[in-house]
Amino acid sequence: MSARTPSAAGPTHRSGFACFVGRPNAGKSTLTNALVGQKVAITSNRPQTTRHTVRGIVHRPEAQLVLVDTPGLHKPRTLLGERLNDVVRSTWAEVDVIGFCLPADQKLGPGDTFIARELAGVRKTPKVAVVTKTDLVDSKTLAHQLLAVDKLGRDLGFEWAEIVPVSAVAGEQVGLLADLLVPLLPEGPALYPEGDLTDEPEQIMVAELIREAALEGVRDELPHSIAVVVEEMLPREGRPADRPLLDIHANLYIERPSQKGIIIGPKGARLKEVGVKSRHQIEALLGTPVFLDLHVKVAKDWQRDPKQLRKLGF
Known part of the structure; x- marks a missing residue:
């Protein structure tokens, strides 16, 4: 798409939606956070952490870029997996530009080809x-990866609008990526008020922060088995205006009773750690002191049960 020339009335304003796709753990959420300049998508080194479509909003004088963060597309093994893939495909049909994230430190594999083939159909x-993750490789490895990515598009019969190496962690070329995405957006006024960073409801963002903290120490045991539902977020009554307190009651759902001990830890130490860690993040997000009340509950095999999936928001 060629950039249209600005009218005599002044420079053109562009606004639109972009989404990042890629196999799980390709750096999509970290990149969203780096572009927005604040944490709006949860990141973890467990694949499959993102479940909700989080929109990060990048404000520029000449443009507004709304980033839609989708789950990683993967070969599904459960009903949850199938639903997540449907979310990805329906998102692709609605955005103005798609960014395909491919880590610099991993050779292109069948997972990348699977996604690229799907993209060729859009x-x-x-x-x-x-x-992504260019800080993890030397320049020779990066050059090989850029050539391989270029060839991947050509082999499947399409051409990339751009190929951009970035490191979200080191902040390298993140601004350049935004510069290259903006001209691909349609002309139009801003879609969100200045200052908004995401349109994700606060309750969902709070649940995601709790889930991120809960995932941290149980890398291999419970990668997908944790769901978090915030039951209540209410200001504590009777507090003076200059000392507010927000009461948050949340349930962590796991699939089997045997997982309960893993989450709670010896004498409740793990759950307490999850509470402390996520409370700091939630207070930073909401800008107010928080009392966090966490409970662990079993929702048997929730990833395979349509009724439970609905209840847990999928």
Whole structure:
């Protein structure tokens, strides 16, 4: 898509939606956070952490770029997996530009080809290849990866609108990526008020922060088995205006009774740690002191049960 020339009335304003896709753990959420300049998507080194479509909003004088963060597309093994893949495909059909994240430190594999083949079917939307995690490789490895990514598009019969190497962690080329995405957006006024960073409801963001903290110490045991539902967020009554307190009651759901001990830890130490860690993040997000009340509950095999999935928001 060529950039349209600005009218005599002044420079054109562009606004639109971009989404990052890629196999799980390709750096999509970290990149969203780096572009927005604040934590709006949860990150973890467990694949499959993102479940909700989080929109991060990048404000520029000449443009507003709304980032839609989707779950990683993968070969599904459960009903939850199938639903997450459906979310990805429906998102692709609605955005103005797609960024395909491919980590610089991993050779292209069947998972990347699977996604690229799906992308080849999305004819009208411009596709930008984003080679992530460049801080982890030397320049020779990076050059090989850029050539391999270029060839991947050509082999499947399409051309990348851009190929951009970035390191979200080191902050390298993140601004350049935004510069290259903006001209691919349609002309139009801002879609969100200045200052908004996401349109995700606060309750969902709070639940995601709790889930991120809960995932941290149980890397291999419970990667997908934790769901968090915030039951209540209410200001504590009777507090003076200059000393507010927000009461948050949340349930962590796991699939089997045997997982309860893993989450709670010896003498409740693990759950307490999850509470302390997520409370700091929630207070930073909401800008107010928080009392966090966490409970662990069993929802048997919730990833395979349509009724439970609905109840837990999927």
